[in-house]
Amino acid sequence: MNVALAKTDTGSALEAALAAARERLPAGGKVADIRRQALDAYERTGLPHRRIEDWKYTDLRVLMREVLPLAAAPDAAVLKRAEAALKTAAIEGTRRLVLVDGAFAPGLSETNGLEKGVSIRSLREALDGGDGALQAQLFSLDTSNPMVALNSAMLTDGVVIEIADGTVLSRPLHVVHIAAGAAASSMFTRSLLRLGKNASATLVESYVAADGTRTYQAHDSLVIAIGDHSRLDHVRLVEDAADAVNISSSAVTLGAHAHFNIFGMASGAAVSRYQATIAFAGEGSRVETNGVNLLRGRQHADTTLLMDHAVPNCASREVFRAVIDDSAHSVFQGRIIVRPDAQKTDAKMMTRALLLSDDAEADNKPELEIFADDVTCGHGATSGALDESLLFYLRARGLPEKDAQALLIQAFVGEAIESIANDALRDLAEATAGRWLRARA
Amino acid sequence: MSLLEVKNLQVRVEDREILHGLSLTVNPGEVHAIMGPNGSGKSTLSHVIAGKPGYEVTGGEILFKGENLLEMAPDERAAKGVFLAFQYPVEIPGVATMNFLRTALNAQRKARGESEYSTPDFLKKVREVAKSLNIPQDMLKRGVNVGFSGGEKKRNEILQMALFEPSLCILDEMDSGLDIDALRIAADGVNALRSPDRAMVVITHYQRLLNYIVPDFVHVMSKGRVVKSGGKELALELEESGYARFEDAA
Ligand SMILES: Nc1ncnc2c1ncn2[C@@H]1O[C@H](COP(=O)(O)OP(=O)(O)OP(=O)(O)O)[C@@H](O)[C@H]1O
Ligand SMILES: [Mg+2]
Numbered sequence: 039m040n041v042a043l044a045k046t047d048t049g050s051a052l053e054a055a056l057a058a059a060r061e062r063l064p065a066g067g068k069v070a071d072i073r074r075q076a077l078d079a080y081e082r083t084g085l086p087h088r089r090i091e092d093w094k095y096t097d098l099r100v101l102m103r104e105v106l107p108l109a110a111a112p113d114a115a116v117l118k119r120a121e122a123a124l125k126t127a128a129i130e131g132t133r134r135l136v137l138v139d140g141a142f143a144p145g146l147s148e149t150n151g152l153e154k155g156v157s158i159r160s161l162r163e164a165l166d167g168g169d170g171a172l173q174a175q176l177f178s179l180d181t182s183n184p185m186v187a188l189n190s191a192m193l194t195d196g197v198v199i200e201i202a203d204g205t206v207l208s209r210p211l212h213v214v215h216i217a218a219g220a221a222a223s224s225m226f227t228r229s230l231l232r233l234g235k236n237a238s239a240t241l242v243e244s245y246v247a248a249d250g251t252r253t254y255q256a257h258d259s260l261v262i263a264i265g266d267h268s269r270l271d272h273v274r275l276v277e278d279a280a281d282a283v284n285i286s287s288s289a290v291t292l293g294a295h296a297h298f299n300i301f302g303m304a305s306g307a308a309v310s311r312y313q314a315t316i317a318f319a320g321e322g323s324r325v326e327t328n329g330v331n332l333l334r335g336r337q338h339a340d341t342t343l344l345m346d347h348a349v350p351n352c353a354s355r356e357v358f359r360a361v362i363d364d365s366a367h368s369v370f371q372g373r374i375i376v377r378p379d380a381q382k383t384d385a386k387m388m389t390r391a392l393l394l395s396d397d398a399e400a401d402n403k404p405e406l407e408i409f410a411d412d413v414t415c416g417h418g419a420t421s422g423a424l425d426e427s428l429l430f431y432l433r434a435r436g437l438p439e440k441d442a443q444a445l446l447i448q449a450f451v452g453e454a455i456e457s458i459a460n461d462a463l464r465d466l467a468e469a470t471a472g473r474w475l476r477a478r479a
Numbered sequence: 480m481s482l483l484e485v486k487n488l489q490v491r492v493e494d495r496e497i498l499h500g501l502s503l504t505v506n507p508g509e510v511h512a513i514m515g516p517n518g519s520g521k522s523t524l525s526h527v528i529a530g531k532p533g534y535e536v537t538g539g540e541i542l543f544k545g546e547n548l549l550e551m552a553p554d555e556r557a558a559k560g561v562f563l564a565f566q567y568p569v570e571i572p573g574v575a576t577m578n579f580l581r582t583a584l585n586a587q588r589k590a591r592g593e594s595e596y597s598t599p600d601f602l603k604k605v606r607e608v609a610k611s612l613n614i615p616q617d618m619l620k621r622g623v624n625v626g627f628s629g630g631e632k633k634r635n636e637i638l639q640m641a642l643f644e645p646s647l648c649i650l651d652e653m654d655s656g657l658d659i660d661a662l663r664i665a666a667d668g669v670n671a672l673r674s675p676d677r678a679m680v681v682i683t684h685y686q687r688l689l690n691y692i693v694p695d696f697v698h699v700m701s702k703g704r705v706v707k708s709g710g711k712e713l714a715l716e717l718e719e720s721g722y723a724r725f726e727d728a729a
Contacts, residue, residue: 449573
């Protein structure tokens with residue numbers, strides 16, 4: 039160790055956190071090295087700030103200021119509060135897998151009677167298994183993103199889901215991230231979903247807090263691998279507490295003739311960032327990403343997507359809608375790369391922001407980097423207030439102002455919500471949007 | 480008491496005066512026709528009565544059932560019984576017609592302190608009205624006016640009018656864009672709503688509509704004023720001679 043290197047206060051706090059995280063997730067020598075290197079990578083930049091291009095609109099030094107201390111392993115009281123939170127967070131008809139303050143909670147999870155071809159383990163169990171390929175996959179996330187590096191260094195647990203070839207899972211899996219501790223703290227999780235060939239599944243992830251848990255940071259990461267001819271539907275609902283920070287990253291790879299449909303909605307958390315890289319590794323695959331931000335007060339939510347078309351004949355669609363009230367701030371950064379081999383790529387991206395107040399802010403940064411010539415690519419963006427003539431029509435029919443606005447806002451986000459294939463999950467997203475709108479009135 | 484009293488109304492849009500002291504009195508049970516050349520201010524009058532933002536009333540007043548209409552929000556006016564069938568109904572993508580109709584109807588009822596319609600009662604009522612106006616059910620499943628033809632939009636306006644049962648119906652060029660059969664059906668729909676305690680203000684360019692919806696009074700508007708009022712024969716006169724003579728009078 040280089041003793042000459044002066045450590046900042048944050049640095050030594052992080053060292054302590056790393057030591058604690060290691061204790062929480064003891065794993066073989068190699069993992070320890072990876073975590074050490076990840077921490078070093080993180081410390082080279084620290085919290086990303088606006089002079090780092092990718093973080094231009096989301097300056098974590100301003101928005102987050104510091105990394106909170108690592109959450110303690112949940113005790114009985116914390117688990118009890120988490121259980122209470124599940125009463126509203128649980129989704130009927132799904133298989134629940136619960137992470138409380140960054141630790142897998144077997145007692146709150148449904149791991150019995152797994153369908154044939156499905157394996158579910160905690161990250162801790164999976165690492166103990168000593169499977170080198172799995173380990174490599176778990177740590178395949180790009181640590182040039184400082185927040186991924188930090189996550190890699192600090193992670194304490196997660197869920198590892200493997201679905202075998204030919205398995206059609208009709209019951210959606212629901213990974214619930216619950217913050218339930220009393221002290222202001224950070225939790226670091228990493229999960230993995232490996233979908234074999236000719237398989238299909240639906241994964242829901244939601245982020246919530248137990249009653250009374252307000253200030254925390256949820257640092258999550260997810261690795262998804264979708265095999266040939268397989269389909270994954272993914273729904274993410276960020277409903278964190280009003281003072282919380284949610285920093286999530288994911289890396290998705292698709293085999294050939296695969297289909298990935300993701301819908302994300304952020305209505306909670308003071309600050310949230312979802313950064314995903316979606317890579318096409320096989321021909322004939324399709325990705326639909328749909329996102330909705332519902333923001334008010336001083337909320338800040340950032341969605342940063344990289345669609346990486348490396349092979350021919352793939353299609354991607356990105357639809358993003360932001361509804362921004364008060365002095366909230368919504369960011370969408372969409373980068374599409376079409377590599378030289380990726381002929382016949384069909385990639386489109388459309389973002390629309392609805393500004394409900396003069397102080398509301400929407401930033402939209404589309405980037406197209408196209409290195410193949412026979413492609414169809416496009417992007418579009420609009421930003422503006424509700425259409426006055428539509429509002430007047432509704433009011434002339436008897437709808438009070440807020441109700442008229444609510445109806446138009448619901449229609450505005452409806453287009454993205456409609457993309458959810460599962461009826462129950464679509465209803466759930468609609469209900470969440472409805473709750474947000476009612477809270478406005 | 481008169482249902483609607485417009486007294487010496489002066490209205491500006493973007494610093495330009497459009498209505499220059501317009502007066503009009505409508506009593507329950509009456510049907511008034513307003514005719515007048517393009518740009519004479521007919522739609523402006525209807526918008527100001529309905530409460531559309533963007534118009535500045537610089538003089539005069541509008542009383543509805545004796546109350547100051549200009550102080551009410553558009554939705555309050557609707558709940559009190561003002562209905563405007565728009566000359567150009569807007570399309571509202573993503574808002575299903577049925578959902579819109581139910582939300583609007585129940586909002587009006589709530590504002591009046593009445594109970595909301597139950598779903599079966601509501602559906603029954605909409606189906607009845609739609610059937611009488613020859614509006615196919617699948618049109619009601621689409622977004623409000625989305626992809627509707629001009630004539631279909633107009634019929635959708637009449638449908639709403641029948642559903643909301645307002646006491647003042649203002650029809651701004653409901654005949655434009657309607658084919659002959661549709662015109663008859665729509666006019667029948669309007670006539671079915673005629674009643675001793677409901678009044679209609681029918682804005683049109685064509686005498687033909689007034690053969691179907693026979694007015695008690697006809698007013699000629701020109702350059703932001705009512706320049707002539709008379710009985711239904713005035714419409715025939717206009718058809719013969721055009722507006723030129725009245726424009727001079729303005
Ligand atoms: N928002 C506006 N801004 C500027 N001028 C306006 C606006 N709305 C109406 N006007 C003007 O006011 C005048 C009256 O318009 P209005 O639509 O009331 O006429 P109209 O009698 O309904 O005509 P038409 O028979 O063509 O429907 C026109 O000269 C029009 O250009
Ligand atoms: Mg007009």
